[in-house]
Amino acid sequence: MSAYARVPLIGLWFAFLALPLAGWRNSLWIGLGCAAVVFVVSATRASAQTGSLAGPAGRVKAGLASAWSFIEEKSYDKRYFSLFLLLIIALPWTLDRYSTDVLVITGIYIMLALGLNVVVGFAGLLDLGYVAFYAVGAYSYALLNSWYGLSFWPALGVGVACSALFGIILGVPVLRLRGDYLAIVTLGFGEIIRLVLNNWDNVTQGPNGILGIGRPYLGDMRLYKPMHFYYLVLLLCIVTIFIVNRLDKSRLGRAWAAMREDETVAECVGVNIVYTKLSAFAFGAAWAGFGGVVFAAKQTFISPESFTFFESVIILCMVVLGGMASIPGVMLGAFILTVLPEALRELTLFRPMLLGGAMVLMMVLRPQGLLQAKGQRHHLERDEPQSKGDAGR
């Protein structure tokens, strides 16, 4: 009962917090909303604690659990996979231009999220400046195209190489750093690159960005419609998924996993930390570069505004929301975080707020993400003893 007694108190508390900023009327609603949420959570907890699944909350929970369990189940069925692939291929013919465009963006984000997943999910290195490599890829194509007329396909290779090189250049000095410090340094690098792009007018045109970037050609066909890009991105996504999947299962993938779990122990069993870390940075960055080149070709215009810290956060969210280190999870995360905001365009104002709230909730309630990677059961769960001071009740 005491769990319910605090419900109105919590409501009052949040209403009090909101008062000076939101005005008394909104505060009232905020208070009521918070109280309602706390009430629902306590009710669910209570029924979960009694262990009975008979109550309505229990039933909902049981239903959700079974729903997740069959989404999480990963036995491979070839027939369904080919059907799905077929549908994906046919999709743009049933969709309009705008929706296809959204899917193209989704595809680019899938590549980016999978790339970041290599760094964060596989190797356990929190990178908050990932967008810098995306920018490097995009600018390398934009600049080479506008100066030397380099066309898309070779630029794809050059962009990837540039980004990977940057990954290594930035990776070397941070080899010794771990955890939070690494996160902050990468954040700093990300901001430095954006600010340099914004200020180096002679080369990057500064805030004006680069206009009229060339479209790719396939033979004589100029690729400019969203549908063209859809297939281009689809192809690149499949390549990405294939390679990332192979990487995960390779020797290098195992070295990353070992480093993620415990750097010192990994070093003791013979993992070359320098090589392993740098390769994670380089691979992650390479995919960002990949995405960047495609992005530049699709937009035909890029400016530093597209490569802010917020973008890094969004990509990180995709990885975290979907399920760190799980390839389908990360793809699902990228899909949800690009398609949902488009569908909820009317809620533009609330989007970043909801995103922030979702990040917190996700960490508190389901830190392993929507889809959990195999063999990752412990990566994001508590390994420490259940201690009272830390339990947060």
Added chain:
Amino acid sequence: MRKKLYSALIILTAAVFLGSAAYAATLKIGVAGPLTGDQAAFGEMLKNGATLAVEEWNARGGVKVGKKKMKVDILWGDDRHDPREGVSIAHKFVNSGAAGIVGHFNSSVSIPASTVYAEAGVVQITPASTNPKLTEQGFSTVFRVCGRDDQQGEVAANYIVDKLKLKRIAILHDKTTYGQGLADETKRFLEKRGVKPVFYSGVVQGDKDYTPVLTAAKQAKPELVYFGGIHPEAILLVKQMRERLGMKALFMSGDGIVTEEYYKIAGKSAEGTLITFTPDQTKLAAAQSVIKKHRKRFGKEVGAYTIYSYVAMNMILNSIQATGSTKGSKLAAHLRSKAWNTSLGKLQFNKKGDVLESPYVLWEVKGSKFVEMK
């Protein structure tokens, strides 16, 4: 069980896209700008102007296309002055069958979005994007009813050289497409007139403390500080010049600082600020009816870009009625074909899609108000 995952994905995809497919037999015009976010004030001006125009047309029964009268529907696009959002919205507009576009507000958004509109053959009239590049791209369907930064820079430079007869000019800008563009044009015309700025620098947009760069500028002993940018930075700059560093130099800027916040927040420090801006619309005979309607409909005075947005919307709808078509090429030809009598007075487009006459004059802040100078 992977099939469940896929089927869930498929259903999700389908559900999301089915919602957006509804069509109706109305005439759709897209209006886009920063409707939310820190520049929402400008977005609101665009919104109100366009709304006013459309409501007038609909009250008259709609736009006559061929034989049929069609009601006008506005598609709103909130680009939050983000270029990528702008492109996304452009696709959305084109896809929803927009017959014309009023927007966007910021040059940095209008320019990339114009590629999408041009490729799809949709007419775009911006009420506010002043960067020359927009119409220099060579798209035949892109127009603007406002002026260009180079016109504005020329007016500013001429005023400094001819009227003020000043030699020591410091130029600052906020490193945005608009701000730097404006500052560079002013610098170019000043140099053309033989005045080389004694100080030139960017400042970081969103920063709060500009005293370091102003201190450096002060060393150059400028008689006038010219700033290319928008009001939040202008407020801080002028306040810090006067209150922190005791700088007496004149302060001059462009149309980006024309909001009531400027003189309200900067207070005393803002007095005497010089601004290049379009002539006082409230004194234009042609604009009076719009101003009155606006006051009645929205309960407040028109903003700097409200009438531009109103005019742009009217031009598109007029052209549709006149040509009986929604085809971009036809509308563009019609828009170029004549001199328009608008609420802003006579307007005519040149080949590029810019208005023929430079619309800029000088204003100053006097007694906590913007006043047009004689």
Added chain:
Amino acid sequence: MLELRDIHFYYGHIHALQGVSLEVRPGQVVCLIGSNGAGKSSTLMAISGVNAVAQGEILLEGEAIHAREPDDIVRRGICQVPEGRRIFPHLTVLENLEMGSFLRNDAGGVKEDLDYVCSLFPVLHERRGQRGGTLSGGEQQMLAIARALMSKPRLLLLDEPSLGLAPRIIETIFEVLARIRDEGTGIFLVEQNAHLALNFSDWAYVMETGRIVMGDAPGVLRDSPAVREAYLGE
């Protein structure tokens, strides 16, 4: 005085305590022996309220305390000297001792007890201005015990007080512990050094893989062949 009934505790996914039951009677010294990883420290941390017990109950004079916060348990008179001493390294010796009396509000009594623990361990008085991290291992152990005494506990929990110390220092420490015992403070001692523990205590428990396997008078255990072989190295 203190009773544990069927305590279960999980360390992540590991079932670290699998139904521990034991009892400490007033005025007794009770010891718990067992090999590394048997769950001795987990038991102490459960008593101190740091480890959240999954099942079972801990009673202090008949009152259940297993759901209470650590500070509440200290307030009730149970204080622990944890394994590895855990001196606050950047606080001075004096500040460390003051932290021991954190919950007390009787300034006069605290002053008295400060003098008392300094009389027990004169070296602490000499080093009172020095930072805790600069003390030697033996001095740190003395400081840890002194710090715990500053809370005026009725029951002192000691986790491996002899670990890594020279025999002479161990001797000093156990002399002081004997004095504390004689002054009426209960002691619950966890030790790997079974000889030392059995000699010092009135009752002893043997722990293996999360369970209590034996509990008897020290003399009886000393004669048990299993204990002799496993813990006394004979």
Added chain:
Amino acid sequence: MFAQQLVNGLVVGAVYALIALGYTLVYGILQLINFAHGEIYMIGAYVGIAVLAVLGTMGLTQTSLALSIVLVFLIPMIYCAAYGITLERVAYRPLRGAPRLSPLISAIGMSLFLQNYVQVVQGARDKAFPNLLELGSFQLFGAYVNGLQIFILIIAVGLMAALQLFIKKTKLGKAMRATAQDRTMASLVGVNVNRVIAVTFAIGSVLAAVAGVMVGMYYGIVNHHIGFVAGMKAFTAAVLGGIGNVTGAFLGGFLLALLESFWAGYVSAVYKDVFAFMVLVVVLIFRPQGILGGSGEADRT
């Protein structure tokens, strides 16, 4: 110019220092980068505006200036403390004991949430912070010095001294230091660790609130994204001084601001932030313990 840049830098430094203290206190005790700390500072400025609006309608700003000034600082301090405590309770406490990535992501989420919450309820446009203190200015070694600048410096230094005293001398301050050094051990001597952590967040937030109100008074303009940049700078300052070290954070704040000020004045205004981030990166790579990391251990919270 040198004297003027010194003055410019000192005022910004006071703000950085006050915010940096919050980062350092929380990091000291939880080893967590409280990303949302900058937003608390921003909320402090907004609450200050709200208080001024209420005082204005009551006419108190005219009749009793001293009381108004006290209230304009006091009420945001109380509110920010409440926000800080709630933040810890909601976003960090449930994650104690989780892998380090989780609270960091939660912190970023909270920062995003608070910033945009303020945007939603207060609007995205710049808000004016009414001028309360009309203080004159004078010239010193060729530099313009404003009364408000001196006021800000005095408050910052005073608060810093008060904080040092609190941490060194009081029981709660000692408990904070003990908790920072060994959380479990602190609970074993009877410290209520959760309460100490809450107090730490409250203190950090109170200092941020003061910084927020001061910035509002000084610049006269506030918006919802001032927290992010200021937070990053203050964090850099905390790292520069040696994170976890109170004196270090304070010195780091002034040092960073002065470096920035001179860089912007003598080298390049647009590369100012690049320079600040460079400082952060270089310090983290070559001296992660910061300038005072080696010697100032006694100061560690």
